[in-house]
Amino acid sequence: MGAKIIRELRRLPLLAYILVVPTVLGLSVGAYRLYAGLGQTTHLSKVFPWGVWISFDLTTVALSGGAFTLAALVYIFHMHDLHPATRPTVLFGLLGYSAVLVILFFDLGRWDRFWHFLVYPNINSALFEVSWCIALYSTVLIFEFSPVVLEGKGFEKLLAVIKKLTIPMVIAGVTLSSMHQSSLGALFVIMSPRLHPLWYSMLLPAFFLFSSVAAGITLVISGSILSKWLFGQTLSQKVIEKLGWFLPWILGFYLALKLGELLVAEEVGLLFSSGKYSVLFLAELIIGAVIPIFLFSIKKIRMSSEGSLVSSLFVIAGIILNRFNTSWFAIEPINGVQYSPSWMEIAILIGVLSGVFLVFTLLAHYFPVFEETISVEKPVLKKGFLTYGEKVSNAAGD
Amino acid sequence: MTKKSNKLQYGFLIDASRCIDCRACMVACSVENNVSMKSTRIWINGTGVVGDFPNLSRYTAPFHCMHCEDPSCVSACTVGALSQDENGIVVYDDDRCIGCRYCMYACPFEVPNMDLTEQFPLIVKCDMCVARLDEGESEPACAATCPTDAIIFGEQEDMLAEAHRRMEEHPGRYVDRIYGEHENGGTSTYYISPVPFEELGFPLAQEEESPAHFNRLVTHGTPTLAAGVAIGMTGIYLTIKRQKEDDKNIDNPVHDEGNMEE
Numbered sequence: 001m002g003a004k005i006i007r008e009l010r011r012l013p014l015l016a017y018i019l020v021v022p023t024v025l026g027l028s029v030g031a032y033r034l035y036a037g038l039g040q041t042t043h044l045s046k047v048f049p050w051g052v053w054i055s056f057d058l059t060t061v062a063l064s065g066g067a068f069t070l071a072a073l074v075y076i077f078h079m080h081d082l083h084p085a086t087r088p089t090v091l092f093g094l095l096g097y098s099a100v101l102v103i104l105f106f107d108l109g110r111w112d113r114f115w116h117f118l119v120y121p122n123i124n125s126a127l128f129e130v131s132w133c134i135a136l137y138s139t140v141l142i143f144e145f146s147p148v149v150l151e152g153k154g155f156e157k158l159l160a161v162i163k164k165l166t167i168p169m170v171i172a173g174v175t176l177s178s179m180h181q182s183s184l185g186a187l188f189v190i191m192s193p194r195l196h197p198l199w200y201s202m203l204l205p206a207f208f209l210f211s212s213v214a215a216g217i218t219l220v221i222s223g224s225i226l227s228k229w230l231f232g233q234t235l236s237q238k239v240i241e242k243l244g245w246f247l248p249w250i251l252g253f254y255l256a257l258k259l260g261e262l263l264v265a266e267e268v269g270l271l272f273s274s275g276k277y278s279v280l281f282l283a284e285l286i287i288g289a290v291i292p293i294f295l296f297s298i299k300k301i302r303m304s305s306e307g308s309l310v311s312s313l314f315v316i317a318g319i320i321l322n323r324f325n326t327s328w329f330a331i332e333p334i335n336g337v338q339y340s341p342s343w344m345e346i347a348i349l350i351g352v353l354s355g356v357f358l359v360f361t362l363l364a365h366y367f368p369v370f371e372e373t374i375s376v377e378k379p380v381l382k383k384g385f386l387t388y389g390e391k392v393s394n395a396a397g398d
Numbered sequence: 399m400t401k402k403s404n405k406l407q408y409g410f411l412i413d414a415s416r417c418i419d420c421r422a423c424m425v426a427c428s429v430e431n432n433v434s435m436k437s438t439r440i441w442i443n444g445t446g447v448v449g450d451f452p453n454l455s456r457y458t459a460p461f462h463c464m465h466c467e468d469p470s471c472v473s474a475c476t477v478g479a480l481s482q483d484e485n486g487i488v489v490y491d492d493d494r495c496i497g498c499r500y501c502m503y504a505c506p507f508e509v510p511n512m513d514l515t516e517q518f519p520l521i522v523k524c525d526m527c528v529a530r531l532d533e534g535e536s537e538p539a540c541a542a543t544c545p546t547d548a549i550i551f552g553e554q555e556d557m558l559a560e561a562h563r564r565m566e567e568h569p570g571r572y573v574d575r576i577y578g579e580h581e582n583g584g585t586s587t588y589y590i591s592p593v594p595f596e597e598l599g600f601p602l603a604q605e606e607e608s609p610a611h612f613n614r615l616v617t618h619g620t621p622t623l624a625a626g627v628a629i630g631m632t633g634i635y636l637t638i639k640r641q642k643e644d645d646k647n648i649d650n651p652v653h654d655e656g657n658m659e660e
């Protein structure tokens with residue numbers, strides 16, 4: 001028995017062992033935060049009651065937008081050649097949302113009452129909408145991912161039911177996603193006195209929705225290219241090229257919407273007269289939209305792994321900067337009070353992120369997450385799913 | 399959206415020319431509501447010492463929740479812990495609050511406070527001593543205690559009328575603005591002051607319409623968006639499926655089922 005466990009542990013990819021350390025450290029700091037309170041552990045204040053955790057949540061939800069975008073393209077728009085990307089993307093979405101939920105739990109002053117949003121509704125509140133949609137959408141993601149865990153273990157009847165329900169669940173997932181992606185933007189509509197006018201707009205929900213679609217697609221592209229190095233699997237370049245083709249359209253629309261809003265609100269002058277804010281705003285749009293629109297328009301770049309990866313990283317960097325700007329950098333200080341996170345806030349973040357990647361690594365090790373991706377043979381499920389795991393750990397250089 | 403009823407609407411009138419910075423209101427509030435002096439529901443804003451010797455001056459004014467007509471915090475609160483009662487008082491249910499601190503960002507007057515050093519912190523915010531009023535007292539602790547009547551309490555309309563009366567009776571004593579009359583779409587607390595409110599350190603919440611209004615426009619729009627997305631997606635799915643089946647039937651008349659998966 002003991003020898004079996006040791007043999008099992010030795011089969012795990014090296015990455016899993018590397019990730020255990022920051023996960024345990026970060027979560028220990030998290031436990032201390034729950035015990036000691038926010039004041040002792042964070043740099044949050046009356047003037048800046050939200051900090052890096054909220055910026056992280058907004059970013060992660062945006063980047064997890066790939067799951068609903070891809071589900072819509074594959075199942076609703078019948079683009080079945082994109083199907084190989086769905087499993088890793090849905091898993092990434094699921095883990096992204098889990099990270100957000102864990103961080104939100106640490107962020108709540110009354111974490112002992114986290115469930116109150118289920119029983120005390122305020123339909124006017126954007127945060128109430130966000131909470132419900134994220135809770136429901138996480139359930140949809142678990143449903144969408146469940147076949148990966150259930151396949152080949154004698155759950156044929158259950159799997160048949162799940163397959164029948166796929167389309168309604170995908171439609172529910174897309175609906176819930178477009179609701180909470182836009183509601184996250186709506187969160188800031190009530191903060192007009194605090195948010196810099198370059199970012200403040202009644203169109204914030206639309207900005208957040210469209211940028212999350214772009215963020216999601218680029219994360220699928222870069223994720224599949226990076227996983228080639230980490231796990232030894234990747235999507236075919238043809239699929240990556242097809243995904244990249246969408247981006248100039250989405251980003252172009254987003255850019256037009258952002259600049260159009262400034263024109264209508266007669267705030268174009270602010271683009272160059274707001275000092276630090278002008279720099280942040282222009283950086284976010286040039287890095288996240290202008291450059292990648294240009295890059296993704298070139299077929300040669302879309303056809304190359306490195307080209308697609310670099311272009312995607314531009315979009316991701318731009319979206320990350322946008323979410324951090326909206327929730328932190330562009331929040332105007334009161335009486336000169338600024339915010340910068342404490343080391344414990346950062347430690348908890350790193351811990352949760354490492355934990356998420358650890359779970360991803362383990363699931364990819366034990367379950368056929370990359371089943372349809374190329375460069376991996378069909379896993380032999382009859383003999384037990386571990387055969388698959390051995391192959392992965394070999395690829396990871398264990 | 400605002401709950402305007404025929405019931406009595408309470409309000410404050412705060413006169414900065416009368417405040418002597420004795421802070422008795424803060425102590426009274428702390429005792430009445432059993433909150434620590436570290437994070438009180440009422441505090442003093444002021445100009446600091448200004449001018450050149452010997453013509454020095456210093457003005458102060460107590461500041462607490464404005465009790466907006468359309469409060470941003472009430473719209474923002476995730477769990478409805480903040481609400482507006484029938485007398486226009488913005489009240490707080492500390493059994494519901496989850497400590498998300500959204501109200502602290504939403505409030506344009508920077509009112510909701512929180513003692514973050516506590517293990518289980520709660521929002522600290524003026525509720526016009528609603529429990530005290532329910533017991534039959536005529537005014538909140540701060541107004542009852544103020545030795546110079548810098549804070550007076552009564553019916554909202556009377557407070558506004560009194561503000562106008564004082565400004566007319568003493569032309570030149572006050573700046574020509576009643577803070578709270580239009581800020582954030584109108585509030586129940588009115589300030590008159592001999593110096594501009596910016597100098598007193600008051601937040602410049604100058605919106606004629608409360609941000610809560612715009613917030614509702616977008617949050618109430620979301621279900622419409624959802625319905626649109628759900629119907630649109632179903633429509634697109636069925637249309638493309640139908641089209642594909644038609645194409646297939648033309649190529650190959652044998653009916654093929656279950657072409658969705660794989």
